[in-house]
Amino acid sequence: MRFVFPKFFTQLFPLNPLIKFSGQRIFLPFYHAIQGKNSLPHIHHLYRLRSKSQFENDLDFLLKHYQAISLNQLLDHIQQKSSLPKNSFFLSFDDGLKEVFEIVAPILESKGIPATIFINSAFVDNKDLFFRYKASLLIEQLDKKVYSAVIKNQFHEILKNHQIEGKTLKVQLLNINYLNKNILDKLAEVLEFSFQDFLNQQQPYLTSGQINQLLRKGFTIGAHSIDHPLFNQLDMQNQVMQIQESTQFIQHNFKVPYKVFSFPFTDYKVGSSLFQTIENKKLVQLTFGCAGIKKEQFPTHLQRFAMEGTDRPAFQLLTSAYIYFFLKSIIGKNTIHRI
Numbered sequence: 521m522r523f524v525f526p527k528f529f530t531q532l533f534p535l536n537p538l539i540k541f542s543g544q545r546i547f548l549p550f551y552h553a554i555q556g557k558n559s560l561p562h563i564h565h566l567y568r569l570r571s572k573s574q575f576e577n578d579l580d581f582l583l584k585h586y587q588a589i590s591l592n593q594l595l596d597h598i599q600q601k602s603s604l605p606k607n608s609f610f611l612s613f614d615d616g617l618k619e620v621f622e623i624v625a626p627i628l629e630s631k632g633i634p635a636t637i638f639i640n641s642a643f644v645d646n647k648d649l650f651f652r653y654k655a656s657l658l659i660e661q662l663d664k665k666v667y668s669a670v671i672k673n674q675f676h677e678i679l680k681n682h683q684i685e686g687k688t689l690k691v692q693l694l695n696i697n698y699l700n701k702n703i704l705d706k707l708a709e710v711l712e713f714s715f716q717d718f719l720n721q722q723q724p725y726l727t728s729g730q731i732n733q734l735l736r737k738g739f740t741i742g743a744h745s746i747d748h749p750l751f752n753q754l755d756m757q758n759q760v761m762q763i764q765e766s767t768q769f770i771q772h773n774f775k776v777p778y779k780v781f782s783f784p785f786t787d788y789k790v791g792s793s794l795f796q797t798i799e800n801k802k803l804v805q806l807t808f809g810c811a812g813i814k815k816e817q818f819p820t821h822l823q824r825f826a827m828e829g830t831d832r833p834a835f836q837l838l839t840s841a842y843i844y845f846f847l848k849s850i851i852g853k854n855t856i857h858r859i
């Protein structure tokens with residue numbers, strides 16, 4: 521949950537002392553895509569993206585308070601204890617979307633900021649579509665097209681038969697999860713909406729060619745699971761399989777000399793046994809969550825900060841997060857302990 525204090529209040533606290541006293545010298549912001557001129561119906565009903573100018577402002581703000589570091593610098597720091605700039609930020613992007621290639625990369629290149637892109641092996645080259653994007657596309661379709669009573673009935677019948685709950689149709693569609701995601705395909709069929717046509721026409725994901733170009737420009741890549749499950753819904757065997765196979769896909773196709781992984785959705789309620797297995801079997805070198813500014817029990821697991829889902833300026837978001845970190849430190853709740 522994001523906690524944002526009012527602007528006037530955050531303006532009372534200069535950021536640099538907050539960073540210093542928190543001891544949290546590495547800030548790890550992450551995004552998915554940037555809103556350009558084209559509408560993104562697959563994301564539109566899920567969360568709010570930063571616009572190009574908001575993103576540029578975010579970066580300028582970050583560059584004022586931190587130095588950008590690369591994945592290599594971060595890996596060396598965690599593994600070899602090499603030193604980092606006093607305040608540093610490590611930027612990453614989840615879900616392997618084409619906007620990273622088209623909009624983000626040129627901006628980052630012009631500002632000299634490195635970044636890591638976490639991709640889903642099942643979606644690269646637009647082979648398949650994330651189930652949440654399917655939900656968003658169906659919501660969009662229901663919004664813009666008028667359907668007959670017969671079709672609407674069929675649609676409701678499917679949701680009812682699968683006991684999908686929610687006050688509105690939108691909520692119901694967003695309540696469909698990884699384990700029952702096939703319902704979305706049935707619903708699309710009823711609406712005569714083709715996810716395959718969407719993939720072909722819109723090409724929402726990065727292609728292998730684009731990923732190779734990004735690698736040549738100095739960007740780095742990591743795995744974000746095979747097909748974006750919620751990890752706490754999977755048993756241990758499937759959790760390991762998702763990490764292992766998506767990482768092997770990257771090793772095999774892109775020949776990068778490092779292995780990193782960001783948890784899809786959240787690492788919330790992911791047990792310590794998985795982190796122990798990752799370490800023992802050397803599945804990957806570093807893993808990333810998205811719980812904000814938090815300390816972790818496992819030194820090779822780092823928490824990142826979501827910059828999206830709000831229009832507030834970076835100053836307000838970061839200052840709020842650091843103040844919140846202080847408040848939580850009073851009650852000793854800043855470290856994530858796993859069972």
Ligand SMILES: [Zn+2]
Nearest residue numbers: 614615784785
């Ligand atoms: Zn994701």
